[in-house]
Amino acid sequence: MRVIRQKPMTLGERLYIFEALRGLWTTLKHAARGLFRYETLPTISYPEGKPEVRNTYRAKHRLMLRPDGTPRCVACGMCAAACPAHCIFIEATASDDPRIEKRVMRFDIDHLTCVFCGLCVEACPVDALRMDTKEMVFEHRNRDDFVAHLYDLTNWDPKDYPDDEQSQVAPGGTKNAEALRVWGMEVK
Amino acid sequence: MSNYYNMPKLPTENSPKVEIFVDDKPVMVPGDTNLLEALKAVGIETPHVCYHPYLPVSGNCRQCLVEQEGPRGRMLVIACYTPVAPGMKIYTPASSARVKNARKATQEFMLVNHPLDCPICDKAGECTLQENYMEAGQNESRMRPEYGKNYHGNPAHQFIDAKGQLRGGKHVDLGPRVLLDEERCVQCDRCVRFMRSIAGSEQLQLAGRADHTYITTFPGEKLDHEYDLCVTDVCPVGAMTAKYFRFQKRVWLLSHTPTISMDDSLGANIWLDHADGRIYRVMPRCNPEVNRSWLSNTSRLAFQQFDKNRLPAMGFRVIQEVISETKSVGGKVALVAGGACTIEDLAALRMLKDSLGDSAELFGGTFKKVGAPDGIAMSGDPMANRMGFKLMGVPDDNLADLVKRAGEFKVLVTVNADLFGEDAAAASALEKIPSRIALSAFNDATAAKATLAFGIRHWSEIQGSMVNSLNILQKLNACPVCPDEKLRPAYEVLSELAGAKFGCASEAFRQAGAYAPALSGLTYDSIKSTGNLLEGGNA
Ligand code: SF4
Ligand code: SF4
Ligand code: SF4
Ligand code: SF4
Ligand code: FES
Numbered sequence: 001m002r003v004i005r006q007k008p009m010t011l012g013e014r015l016y017i018f019e020a021l022r023g024l025w026t027t028l029k030h031a032a033r034g035l036f037r038y039e040t041l042p043t044i045s046y047p048e049g050k051p052e053v054r055n056t057y058r059a060k061h062r063l064m065l066r067p068d069g070t071p072r073c074v075a076c077g078m079c080a081a082a083c084p085a086h087c088i089f090i091e092a093t094a095s096d097d098p099r100i101e102k103r104v105m106r107f108d109i110d111h112l113t114c115v116f117c118g119l120c121v122e123a124c125p126v127d128a129l130r131m132d133t134k135e136m137v138f139e140h141r142n143r144d145d146f147v148a149h150l151y152d153l154t155n156w157d158p159k160d161y162p163d164d165e166q167s168q169v170a171p172g173g174t175k176n177a178e179a180l181r182v183w184g185m186e187v188k
Numbered sequence: 189m190s191n192y193y194n195m196p197k198l199p200t201e202n203s204p205k206v207e208i209f210v211d212d213k214p215v216m217v218p219g220d221t222n223l224l225e226a227l228k229a230v231g232i233e234t235p236h237v238c239y240h241p242y243l244p245v246s247g248n249c250r251q252c253l254v255e256q257e258g259p260r261g262r263m264l265v266i267a268c269y270t271p272v273a274p275g276m277k278i279y280t281p282a283s284s285a286r287v288k289n290a291r292k293a294t295q296e297f298m299l300v301n302h303p304l305d306c307p308i309c310d311k312a313g314e315c316t317l318q319e320n321y322m323e324a325g326q327n328e329s330r331m332r333p334e335y336g337k338n339y340h341g342n343p344a345h346q347f348i349d350a351k352g353q354l355r356g357g358k359h360v361d362l363g364p365r366v367l368l369d370e371e372r373c374v375q376c377d378r379c380v381r382f383m384r385s386i387a388g389s390e391q392l393q394l395a396g397r398a399d400h401t402y403i404t405t406f407p408g409e410k411l412d413h414e415y416d417l418c419v420t421d422v423c424p425v426g427a428m429t430a431k432y433f434r435f436q437k438r439v440w441l442l443s444h445t446p447t448i449s450m451d452d453s454l455g456a457n458i459w460l461d462h463a464d465g466r467i468y469r470v471m472p473r474c475n476p477e478v479n480r481s482w483l484s485n486t487s488r489l490a491f492q493q494f495d496k497n498r499l500p501a502m503g504f505r506v507i508q509e510v511i512s513e514t515k516s517v518g519g520k521v522a523l524v525a526g527g528a529c530t531i532e533d534l535a536a537l538r539m540l541k542d543s544l545g546d547s548a549e550l551f552g553g554t555f556k557k558v559g560a561p562d563g564i565a566m567s568g569d570p571m572a573n574r575m576g577f578k579l580m581g582v583p584d585d586n587l588a589d590l591v592k593r594a595g596e597f598k599v600l601v602t603v604n605a606d607l608f609g610e611d612a613a614a615a616s617a618l619e620k621i622p623s624r625i626a627l628s629a630f631n632d633a634t635a636a637k638a639t640l641a642f643g644i645r646h647w648s649e650i651q652g653s654m655v656n657s658l659n660i661l662q663k664l665n666a667c668p669v670c671p672d673e674k675l676r677p678a679y680e681v682l683s684e685l686a687g688a689k690f691g692c693a694s695e696a697f698r699q700a701g702a703y704a705p706a707l708s709g710l711t712y713d714s715i716k717s718t719g720n721l722l723e724g725g726n727a
Contacts, residue, residue, distance in 0.1 A: 076307030077438045092435040094359075099349070101358055102308040102435050125307045182350055 053134040055161075058118045060135035061109055063153040064128050065170035067179035070097070071154050072128040075104040079120035079129055087113035088120060107153060111138050112146040127166065195385075196245050196268070197221050198476070199229055206274040211283035217272060224252055224267040232280060235291060235320040237298070237424050238376035239268035242480045244385050249376050251298070251320060253290045255279035264290055281324070288324075295325035301339040301399070303355075303371040311426030313439040317374065341370040341402035342395070356402070362392075363411035365431055365485065366420060368403060373427035375401045379419040386482065386564060387415045403427070415564055417485050421472060432489065433469045445667040446473055446717055448654055449487040450528040450647040453569035454478060454561070455656035456487050457718070460648055460667040467491045467648065467669055472565070475718045477660060479565035487565070491648070494669070499631045499643030501674035504684065507642055510599065510623055511685055514547070519598025521548040522590055522621065525582055526605030527571035529678065530652030530664060531707070532696035533603060534573075534580040536682035538703050543686040549597075552577050553587040555611035567657045575655035579704045579722070591617045599623045602634055603678050604644075609633035627678055643675050650677040651693035653715055655722060661710070662719040 012018050034041060044051050053059065064072040075092030087110040095103035121129050133156065140146050158173035168175040199218030206219035210232065217226035224234050225241070237249035245268055252267040257277035264287070281288035298317065306312045331337075336353035340346070345357025356370040377394055380403070384390045391411050395404045405411055411419070420428045442461040449456040449470075457473035470491050472483035514521055521544055523537055529552075541548045552571075559568025571577070577584035587607070591614060600621040607615040609632045618624070619637065626638035635641035649670040653663050683690040683699075690696040694712035701708035706722050714720075 074308045075435070077441075078307060081438070081440070094435055098358075101305075 053136060055132040055134060055164075057134060057136065058116045058121075058131045060111070060133045060138070061120070061129055061131050061148065061153055062133050062156045063107065063150070064130060064166060065154060067169055067171070067176055067183040069171045070100075071104055071107070071150065072126055073104045073107060073124075074100070074102050074126055074128070075107075076102075076125060078123040078125060082119040082123035084117060084119060085113045085115050087111075104150065107150045109148045109153070110146065111148060112143060132161070132164075194245055195243075196225065196239070196241060198241055199225050206272060208272060208275065209277045211279055212277070219272050219274065221272060222268055223254065223265075223270040223272055223278065226272045227254075227267065227278075227280070233323070234267045234280075235295075235316075235323045236268055237316055237320065237374060238378060240378055240381075240422055240481075242386070242482070243378055243381045243422065245269050246377055246381060249298075249374065250294050251291060251324070253287055253294070255284050255287050262286075291324040292327060295320055296327045296330070298374050299325070299327075300331070301337050301371070302374070303337065303339075303369075305369070305372060305426065308435075309369075309372065309426035310429050310434060310439070311372075311423075315426060316424030337371075339371050340396075340400040341373075342404060345370060362405060362428075363416060365417055366411050367429050367431055367434065369427050369429065370402050372425050373403050373423075374425055375403070376424055378422040378424065379403065379428055382419055382422050383411075383413065383416075386418070387413050389413050391416075392419070414484050414486070414562075414566075415482060417488055418472070418482050421481065421483075430469075432492070437463055437468045442468055444471075445665050447648065447664045447667065448572075448656075448662045449483070449490070450530075450572040450654065450664070451487055451490055451570065452484075452566050453527070453572050453574050453657040454565060454567035455572060455654055455660075455662050456483055456565045457662070458483060458487065460491065460669075462667050462669050465669055467494060467667065477658065477718065477721075478656065478662075482565040484562075484564070484566050493630075494646055494648055495671055497631050498646075498671055498675075499628055499635055499641055501643050501672050501676070502641075504681070507625060507640060507681075508685060510625060510640065511544075514599045514623070515544065517598070518547060520596050521599040521601065522597045523548055523550050524587070524590065524600065524602045524605045524607065525550070525552040525577070526603060527554050527569075527573055528604040528647050529573055529577075530647070530650065530654055530693075531573070531576050531580060531661075531700045531704075532652045532677075532679040532690070532693050533682065534576060534582050535696050535700035535703060536679040536686065536690060537603060538580065538582065539688065539699065540682050540686040550582050551586055551590045552583045552605075553585040554605075555587060555607060555614050561657075569657060572656075573654040575657060575659055576653075579655055579706055580700060581703055587614075591615070594618050594620045597621045599625065601625045601627065602638075603627045603682065604629070604647075606630070606632040606634045608637045627681060629675075642681065643672075644681060645670055645675050645677045649675075650679075651712075652677070652679070653693075653697060653712065656719070659722050660719040661707070661715055661722050663712070663715040663717070 066072050075090050077090050080088040080090050089108040091106035092102050093105040118131055121131050158167045158170050161167035169179040197220055199221040203218035203220050205216045207214050208217055215230050218229050227234055234252045236252040238246050247266050247269040253264045254267045255262045256265045338354050339356045341356035347355050349355045358369055360368040362368045380392045383392045391405055394401050396402055417430050420430045441463050445460040447460055449458045456479040457475040459471040459473045460467050461469045470488045472481050474481050525537055541550055554571050556570040561567045574584045594617045624638040625640045626635045627642050627644050628635050629644055629646035648667050651666050655661050679690055679696045697712035
């Protein structure tokens with residue numbers, strides 16, 4: 001057990017009025033700094049200023065794409081099984097592509113329910129789901145719009161992920177042509 | 189038959205008990221069965237792939253190895269094909285590292301060229317291979333990624349994938365209802381044995397040998413049989429998949445309701461697997477006395493119509509008025525029960541008849557043809573509860589009488605009986621009856637011809653009981669998929685018409701005891717999941 005003994009207050013502190021004035025002075029100092037030396041403040045004046053977000057931040061989800069632009073998701077439902085908020089809704093169907101068996105038909109994430117834990121990303125066996133969009137602002141006019149559908153989730157631009165090789169494989173990426181060649185290998 | 193296998197002998201309640209030594213400990217096991225079943229009877233599960241209690245033993249997977257003390261020392265034997273002998277000494281992985289290693293090696297071999305398909309495999313979650321892996325495998329992968337998988341199957345379906353691996357046919361169309369994934373097949377030959385020994389139509393074959401073995405149909409032939417969807421059940425892995433259920437739902441999201449298929453008088457035991465308020469699939473529920481593990485396609489696929497073309501719930505008043513009007517005028521009422529009526533419905537119907545007095549008459553039966561039992565999971569009789577009718581004293585075959593005397597009646601009440609749909613010509617005489625009330629789940633031909641069609645619950649949505657053709661009292665459970673909560677079970681509607689409403693099925697069942705002495709000693713809750721064999725039915 002550790003006993004923390006408090007330092008007894010001095011007479012000046014016990015008189016209260018001086019300490020109160022000192023507190024007011026601190027407030028005044030910061031207010032003045034905000035007015036005249038704004039740049040030195042450690043806070044960001046959102047929404048004019050935007051914080052720098054790293055790609056490890058668990059932001060809005062996206063679904064990775066194959067070279068031919070189809071979602072990489074195989075609709076296995078692992079993410080939905082892992083999701084503690086039960087906010088992922090998946091429906092599967094058979095794929096037209098003979099190399100792929102199962103494809104996703106509906107993929108909805110309800111971002112009003114999502115707790116941004118990232119477990120879905122961990123669960124995905126094919127690295128189809130990521131949360132590296134850096135999009136952390138969700139503003140919509142009604143509740144339904146907070147549900148991200150397949151279209152929203154796959155509608156991202158490889159140029160926003162210049163360092164990520166996997167993203168460049170998608171249509172419009174620098175590695176797309178090469179990947180498409182391998183992907184398009186003749187199969188019986 | 190080129191191969192001859194023995195049907196396994198399963199332990200029963202009357203099996204003689206013998207003493208054997210498992211891991212040097214004496215245990216009493218059923219003596220007239222194989223080691224696998226005997227060990228199971230004392231709570232020791234043996235991982236197995238090719239063994240199926242209702243298929244001939246083939247002993248090809250070697251997953252069920254145990255050690256047995258013999259004249260030449262301890263030998264590995266397969267539990268599924270070793271008969272129990274008194275005093276035999278058996279060693280399981282609990283004491284024998286050799287058994288453990290052998291099972292692990294078998295497991296590893298089985299997975300060598302098995303695809304990494306679990307995420308997209310319909311069997312995942314109820315796959316024997318997954319279970320065995322957790323039980324006996326858990327190996328570090330010794331696969332060399334640079335070589336990858338090297339699957340040899342049907343040469344016609346082989347291809348090299350984007351990673352340069354040799355792969356096999358992923359969706360081979362075997363027939364109208366079944367798709368085969370060759371890579372997932374572990375060549376257990378259960379499907380072959382099912383088609384050969386149970387279905388009696390040898391449509392599947394193992395072709396090739398060693399690790400080039402694959403499942404196929406005869407050239408130009410298709411897998412097409414009334415029981416062909418059973419191969420998707422017996423298949424321990426996701427190789428045989430049913431087209432109707434393919435990718436519909438991950439199996440762990442399904443809830444299961446045990447009930448009875450009310451389209452045949454054998455009353456096949458089934459699971460209704462449901463989620464999100466609808467049925468996704470119907471699976472056979474093992475009942476050794478009734479349908480074992482089998483289910484006909486007709487019964488299995490019937491669920492697709494359960495929520496279609498339903499009659500809406502209606503005001504109860506109208507029907508009450510018609511009945512009371514008849515009572516006052518004094519016209520005769522014909523009460524017709526269809527084969528899907530449960531014991532409870534019949535009890536309520538008899539109560540209604542009693543309340544109407546001599547003016548009411550009971551009829552029952554079907555215009556459909558009664559076929560012959562197929563020896564698997566169908567008796568061929570569409571009157572599902574025929575024995576129940578007999579037991580309850582409700583006529584089960586006097587529709588001809590009704591048609592003949594149709595002119596006598598003022599009111600016709602049909603309960604779950606689609607007379608016009610079954611035989612419009614025979615039923616047309618019934619149109620002479622001025623007031624026709626149809627209590628039916630579906631908006632069928634009879635409901636269309638009725639002057640008053642009243643929606644009730646379908647048999648998949650009610651509690652109840654039925655007596656099957658083997659005189660076994662079986663219990664139906666309500667699957668929570670009723671399209672409209674306002675719909676009520678037939679027994680509730682009928683009993684309310686009779687003036688003493690049953691609140692629940694067990695109340696109705698108690699009332700049924702008053703009409704059928706064979707049921708009087710029983711309560712609804714005491715009906716076992718596999719049914720109670722009745723003595724002294726009227727049959
Ligand atoms: S981040 Fe967490 S809560 Fe949100 S969808 Fe993924 S698993 Fe569900
Ligand atoms: S875990 Fe991945 S592949 Fe599976 S459904 Fe989710 S996003 Fe798709
Ligand atoms: S059969 Fe399907 S679920 Fe079973 S191990 Fe193979 S891929 Fe996985
Ligand atoms: S298809 Fe299934 S049941 Fe048939 S041999 Fe292969 S694994 Fe066994
Ligand atoms: S289960 Fe015994 S050998 Fe397959």
